[in-house]
Amino acid sequence: MGAIGVIAVNAFRESLRDKILYNLVFFAGLLIGLSVLLADLSITEHHKVIADMGLAAINLIGVIIAIFIGISLVNKEIERRTIYTIMARPISRASFIMGKYLGLALTLFVNMSIMLAVFLLTLSLYHVPIQSSLFQAVALIFVEILVVTAIALFFSTFTSTTLSAIFTLGLYVIGHLTADLRTLMINGDSGPLKSLVDLLYYLAPNLEMLNIKGQAAVGIVAAPGYVVMASLYGVMYAGVLLTGACLVFQQRDF
């Protein structure tokens, strides 16, 4: 196993032994279960409510884990000075960043798999038809979470944990709003506000592209080409951020 793999496995082991993660997964299970209760309260569309709530719970918990573990991945190593002994080994700084990222990605994959299993179990218990659109939605949620993790990791290479959390959360919100804001601005004047929105539109990740939860909950299957392109977009965006994180980390003093 190469150095990246060793770091990744250790990061995965670290998160497995972190009790907070178990609490979050438990909370996700609870939310999915709660969707059944809400479905009972609604007059119609029981199936849609259960599917909608389940997907939203998976997305929410995934993003929370991505942000809060992502921002502490590197900072915790520096604050606790564990980085000293790691960097004294024959491992490049870029390998360290990549290993940490892949370790968290593996953790997120396992967590999402557990949440998906609970979701599917809930659907089958309440005789909600399990359609391929739900798997498409979860796949794109996972891509979105990979992007959010890369954002958190990027900021954590040069700012404090608190600032990283604020910036990541901010970019996450902007990422879901840029397309709507741009649509609003299309008919407006070409002032500085429009330029700012244009800048944000091109710089911030277009996370709405990865959001097909609404249509998936009612069984509308997205075109496979769209899912592939959206996934490629997300992976490439994460790749650019990780490259930036490696370059910034390369210049840091500890």
Next chain:
Amino acid sequence: MDDIVTENLTKSYASGWPGRPPFVALDGLSLAVRRGEIFGFLGPNGAGKTTTLKILLGLVRATSGHAFLLGQPVGDVATRRRIGFLPESPYFYDYLTAEEFLGFYGQLAGLDRAAINQRVTDLLGLVGLAEARTRQLRKFSKGMLQRVGLAQALIHDPELIILDEPMTGLDPVGRKQVRDLILSLRDCGKTVFFSTHILHDVEMICDRVGIVMKGRLVASGRVDELVRQDHTRSVEVVCQQLKVEGNAFIHSLATRVLQQGQQCLIVLPSPDAVDALVGEIRRQGGQLLSVTPHKASLEDLFFQEATQQASRPLSHMTSGRAS
């Protein structure tokens, strides 16, 4: 052959305020550590010891100057396979057991599973932690962490071992174990470079030492050579049946005069005044009991250098930052 070489190593940090001079942590530090020797790197807090070690390990970049480890420029990733490092007051992944912890560092060094298992068993026995093999590090005492940290530095059998304050946090038994371990490493042909402020340990085990003050190397060499260079070596003269009270000549020679009953202890600042003092004792009818040259210790030298540095003008340097 030198395993560690630094040439005019300088590290300065921007103050963060316009107009304020930068803080200089290292100021043209040049030193060489020979292969197979134990080198003690001495200095008070804030002298630049840890900064030097961090530059050597690529954790911090030097502002100017050059440094080489095992003949390669610092920052060369492949060279680190041949280096072991223990930081000061180490913090490790406390969710790992001692076995997993050492295995992790063994994997990072590129060892295979069989080699790791063997080395983990050997090293845990060597540092006295065989019983704690499957215990998580969060349940370790400070001394145990220091010892498992040492095992971590040695897991890949490195040629050069760099230790930052390795005796810190250890009880006398633990300190002796570490001293013996360092000596046995040298016997195996390893080079050991360690920073410390415990002078007793340095005098006992180091082949050579370097003293760093305010980012500068102020003395370097064998302990006995450095101590011999010291010109403030004193001489203690003990005599009896001599009244020193009111003897202006003796008081002018001595740095300290103690009269206890019939006996009198006179401390001279250097051997130069011994003849004059002995002559005066005989003239006054006293009986000479002993003349003992006081061998200056490394501690004396250390404090002498510290005092001299403290009295120097600061110029562009700023003190007080932890090294």
